[in-house]
Amino acid sequence: MRCKEKRKDGVYQILDWLEKERSDSVHLFWTCVFKDHILQKYPVLRLFRNNLIDGSFRVYENLPAPVDQTERENKPVQIKKSTAKEKKRERKRKKRHEEMEEDKQPGPSCPSIPKKKKPAKKLMFFSESTAEMKRSGEEVQDEQKKEGEEEGREEEEDNTGPVHPSVFQAPSLPVSCGSVNGVLYKCRFASGSRSKSIRTEERWFTPEEFVKQELTLIDGHWKKDIQCHGKTLNYLLEKQILVEHCQWCSCSHCSTMEQDLLHETNDDECFICNMGGYLLCCDECPRAFHHQCHVPAVQDDSLG
Template sequence: MNPMDFLTDEQLIRFLQCKKTEISSYIEEPLTFLNQLRDYKLVPEDLYQKVKKMKNKERKQEGVYEILDWVEKKQGRHVKLFWSCVFQDHILQKYPRLSGLKKRLFDGPFRISARLSKAEKPTINTEVERKEKKQEQRKGETKRKKSGEEIHEEEPGPSSVSTQKKPAKKPTLSQLLEKGELPVTCGDKKGTLYRDKLARGKECILSEGVWFTPGEFEKFSGRGNSKNWKLSIRYKKTTLHKLIQVNLLFDSHLTVLRCQLG
């Protein structure tokens, strides 16, 4: 089965939205790429001719970005066809850097769930499963009480108090950092920051099923104009800048500058 079938149009469009600049930087000689999109009617003729006539390298890359932007906005219903065209062998041979993009799409944050073991599933999915199990347990307890299987008329005492479930305590910041996963927000977007990936300069924030660098997450939240993700992204009311200042996000021997990517 085509791995593309395991991804939704929404996921593929969001991936294109985040990678337009990256893709355009890979396409230095765009003619083969343009012809591929034209063959599958994924680019209007006037835009195709406009970009084809461009001579300057930077102008060509800007033209490719314009085409990708058009595909995202006008051809969203054909986004699977678009990615299938981009990942055909002759395109990957012409533009080998696109292979890394393909790997990130199929083997990264959008990893096919059918190939995942339970332990490999993202934390966000594990939390959903945990909540669903608790809801099922509560429903089962309610049914048993109604059927008279667990009716107790005992007076409240120390034993009954001890059996009551205590509300789960929210993990402290130190516990979250020790685990390596920190809930963060930027604007109205929520995500989980993975400390080890941040230290290695990789895409380290998982939000709505997509991996982002800090800079990309800032843009995704609509705050890209600030261009200062350390102040835009927060854990509760504390900025990442403050956490980095007090050396909580990085071990002292790690190079903090690597996280500047994105």
């Protein structure tokens, strides 16, 4: 089935068998072919079906009337005779074809001259809607070409092979963009490109800001240039490893208020005990501390 010619010959063999052996079941055959899920995948068949329905398709109108199952069972001998006749005709046609091929062969003293092969004729179902079928076929080819190009781009962006899903289950993930490294926190990845979700040694960055730290990238894009375990952030979004909040989300990570944006520049956990709670934020670095964890301990009256 990988060979296009063999696939086409196989289809014609099925249609020939249907016409010769089960001509009373042609209607049932096309009923099965014209299922919705098949028509959605092959628009040319949908066009063919519509022409059958509106009456613009005319061919093989001399098919016999449908025969019910009981009548078919009562005439087994007649069907076998008809089958034998068809096979006899088929053998005669094949023999004539072989004789004609032998006549065309050059003699022993005749130099063989290679002949150009004529292009195979394309079979058309009907002539009235040929242009429409051609357009439909071209549309299908264009869609397949676009799908192939998109798959190629995905493979270029994501050519590291399969990665076990367990490596993405941690609340924080190591990310890199060229020579720049950081840690992406899932809980902070709320507003996507605008959320300060990537932590480096110096500060918190949004994905857009993090890409700009790699100076060798002229036109970097955070979805394809930031990678985690060899996979792009675009891959993580498609697999829903990273989830962006809805536009009307009112959580602190999605808030645009000045106070909430200021808190995003510092850690959500104490630098000493790695626990949350009421934290004091440093103005010079992204760290945060509990009052008692800071050395020396900080009192409210000594802030600043």
